[in-house]
Amino acid sequence: MDRVEFINALNQIEKEKGIDKEVIFEAIETSLVSACKKNFGTSQNIKVVINRETGDVSCYAQKEVVEEVEDKMLQISLEDARNINPYFIIGDIIDIEVTPKNFGRISAQTAKQVVVQKFREAEREILYNQYITKEKDIMTGIVQRRERKNVIVQLGKIDAILTPNEQIPFEEYNFMDRIKVYVLEVKQSTKGPQIYVSRTHPELVKRLFEQEVPEVYDGTVEIKSIAREAGSRTKIAVYTKDKNVDALGACVGQNGYRVNVIVNELHGEKIDVINWSEDPKEFIAAALSPSKVVAVAINEQEQSAKIVVPDHQLSLAIGKEGQNARLSAKLTGWRIDIKSETQARETNFLEQENELKCNKEESEQERMLRLCQEAFADLEEPEEETSEDFEQKQEQEIEEVKEIEEIKEIEEVEDIEEMYDETEYDMKKLACSICGHVCEGGFIPKQCPTCGADTDEFMEQFEE
Numbered sequence: 001m002d003r004v005e006f007i008n009a010l011n012q013i014e015k016e017k018g019i020d021k022e023v024i025f026e027a028i029e030t031s032l033v034s035a036c037k038k039n040f041g042t043s044q045n046i047k048v049v050i051n052r053e054t055g056d057v058s059c060y061a062q063k064e065v066v067e068e069v070e071d072k073m074l075q076i077s078l079e080d081a082r083n084i085n086p087y088f089i090i091g092d093i094i095d096i097e098v099t100p101k102n103f104g105r106i107s108a109q110t111a112k113q114v115v116v117q118k119f120r121e122a123e124r125e126i127l128y129n130q131y132i133t134k135e136k137d138i139m140t141g142i143v144q145r146r147e148r149k150n151v152i153v154q155l156g157k158i159d160a161i162l163t164p165n166e167q168i169p170f171e172e173y174n175f176m177d178r179i180k181v182y183v184l185e186v187k188q189s190t191k192g193p194q195i196y197v198s199r200t201h202p203e204l205v206k207r208l209f210e211q212e213v214p215e216v217y218d219g220t221v222e223i224k225s226i227a228r229e230a231g232s233r234t235k236i237a238v239y240t241k242d243k244n245v246d247a248l249g250a251c252v253g254q255n256g257y258r259v260n261v262i263v264n265e266l267h268g269e270k271i272d273v274i275n276w277s278e279d280p281k282e283f284i285a286a287a288l289s290p291s292k293v294v295a296v297a298i299n300e301q302e303q304s305a306k307i308v309v310p311d312h313q314l315s316l317a318i319g320k321e322g323q324n325a326r327l328s329a330k331l332t333g334w335r336i337d338i339k340s341e342t343q344a345r346e347t348n349f350l351e352q353e354n355e356l357k358c359n360k361e362e363s364e365q366e367r368m369l370r371l372c373q374e375a376f377a378d379l380e381e382p383e384e385e386t387s388e389d390f391e392q393k394q395e396q397e398i399e400e401v402k403e404i405e406e407i408k409e410i411e412e413v414e415d416i417e418e419m420y421d422e423t424e425y426d427m428k429k430l431a432c433s434i435c436g437h438v439c440e441g442g443f444i445p446k447q448c449p450t451c452g453a454d455t456d457e458f459m460e461q462f463e464e
Contacts, residue, residue, distance in 0.1 A: 003054055003055030003056060004054075004055065006055045007053070007054075007055045010024055010025075010115075013115070013119075017119065017122055018122065018126065019122045023118065024115060025052065027114045027117070028107075028111050029048045029049065029050055030048075031110045031113065031114050032048040032057065032059070032106070032107055033046050036048065036059055036100075036103070036106070045062040045063070045074065046059060046060070046062070046098075047059075057099070057103065058097055058099050059097065059098055059099040059100065060095040060097050060098065061073075061095070061097075061098045062093055062094070062095055063076040063093070063094055064076070064092070064093055065081045065088050065089065065090050065091060065092045066078070066090060067090055076094060076096070124188070124193065127157060127158060127192060128186065128188050128192075128193040131183075131186050131193050132186045132193075135183050135184075135185065135186045136182075136183065136184075136203070137182075137207065138180055138181070138182055138183070138208065138211070139181060139183055139197070140178060140179070140181075141153035141154055141155045141178070141179060141181055141197070142177070142179075143173045143175060143176060143178075144159060146173070149163075149164045150162060150164070153179065155181075155195060155197075158193055158195055159195075160181065160183075160195035160196065160197045161194070161196050162181065162197050162198070162199065165200075166184070166196075166197065166198035166200050166201070167199055167200070168200055168267070168269075171231060171267055179199070180204070181198060181204070182198045182199070182203055182204040183195060183196075184196045184197060184198050184201065200231075202226040202228040203226075205226055205228060205266075206226055206236075208262045208265060208266075209236070209251060209262065212253075212258050212261050212262060213250055213258055215240070215245060215247075215250040216238075216250075216251065220240055220245055220250075221239070221240045221245065221247045221250050222239050223236060223238055224237045224238065224276040225237045225276070225331050225332075225333075226331070227327040227328070227330035228327075229323060229326075229327065230266075230269070231266075231267075231269055233270045233272070233324075233327060234269060234272070234327075235271075235272045235287065235327045235328065235330075235331045236251070236271065236273050236331075237276040237287070237331055238251055238273060238274070238275065248273055248274070248275050252273055259273065272289055272290075274286040274287060274331075280300075280332070280334065281296040283332055284296055284298070284305050284307065284328070284332050284334055284336065285307075287328040287331050288307065288317050288324065288336075288338075290316065291313045291316045291317035292309065292310060292313055293307055293308070294308040294310060294341060295307070295308040296308075303333070303334055303335060304334060304335040304337065305334045305336050305337070306337045306339070307338045307339070308338075308340070308341055308344045309338060309340060310341060311340045311341055311342050314339075314340040314343075318338055
């Protein structure tokens with residue numbers, strides 16, 4: 001290949017491979033400097049220049065202009081320098097051509113090696129730039145082989161590494177199996193990009209939902225949190241601001257079609273989709289699905305929650321080996337303590353829950369009064385009571401009840417008397433029309449005690 005063909009080849013490489021021609025020229029020049037020193041054993045400051053138009057290669061020895069030469073390899077006298085160019089002065093660097101006769105063969109070999117090396121570097125850079133954009137995303141790969149405990153998965157032009165920690169337990173990886181993986185990291189190395197992938201990462205489930213559910217992909221439905229135990233069960237909380245969209249229904253799909261596609265991709269891993277809520281109690285109760293929840297009490301300072309479930313659903317709420325409770329805690333970010341209704345009564349747990357929950361049917365005044373009474377009751381030190389004290393206390397309580405009943409009867413009588421007008425109260429003081437005798441206190445005899453007149457005249461007179 002002559003020099004013109006070499007220049008044309010570099011132009012073609014720049015066009016097809018995207019490798020800058022100037023980068024190749026500089027790399028060849030640097031390599032030729034090393035080759036020149038190696039082959040000719042010189043300690044001179046060597047400079048190699050390639051003509052960008054013709055491809056001619058020239059080798060120069062760089063020397064400093066001095067008054068008195070001490071090192072002929074590195075210095076040149078002012079007199080000799082001015083023989084080359086009369087304008088040189090002391091301190092200038094002068095290039096003296098020292099191109100060897102067989103330098104063309106050396107330059108050709110070096111150029112070939114450099115171009116091949118730059119090809120490889122450029123390909124590695126292109127691949128790295130291509131796959132770095134896939135980091136933290138999902139890709140489809142083909143299982144190639146096993147290397148010790150690692151599984152090698154082909155992702156296009158590069159083989160990715162699936163380490164044991166990122167493999168789903170008991171999942172089989174057979175040759176040519178197509179699997180979807182989550183790209184954990186893309187590293188640049190001398191051998192090219194190294195890609196590490198995962199099958200256990202929770203984000204894998206999120207990306208699968210983005211692929212299968214358009215509402216998740218466009219942001220209409222938001223995935224708030226994910227808790228996963230790979231190969232067994234995953235819980236995912238979804239939310240939407242659009243009142244016209246059912247977030248849970250969109251993710252599950254008609255007859256469960258959408259979620260079943262993801263389940264099949266994960267080889268039967270169970271997926272629970274729940275509605276996310278700003279209310280921690282509602283969110284925690286939903287997270288324990290499929291178990292029903294009777295009551296929830298939370299402690300925001302300790303970020304903990306106490307939950308009561310029906311007796312027959314305690315094992316369902318806890319799950320196999322505590323899995324349901326564990327995933328619910330991861331999903332919500334709250335520490336969870338679950339008890340059945342019977343256990344809650346025996347441990348006074350329900351009362352505590354009601355205390356924290358503040359029963360809505362109880363008014364604020366009643367609640368404050370009850371709390372005050374309980375506080376004062378706690379301050380009183382209980383005394384030991386004998387049987388006589390107990391009987392005496394019962395008698396006192398009976399007397400108090402009787403007094404209360406009498407007070408109620410008096411109040412009822414007073415209420416009845418208030419129903420009468422002022423003329424009716426005047427009946428308590430009537431005078432006999434014959435002798436003028438006054439009957440007081442509201443008592444009316446059949447005859448006047450003084451003159452014996454009939455009391456009918458009293459009433460007739462009062463009516464008139």
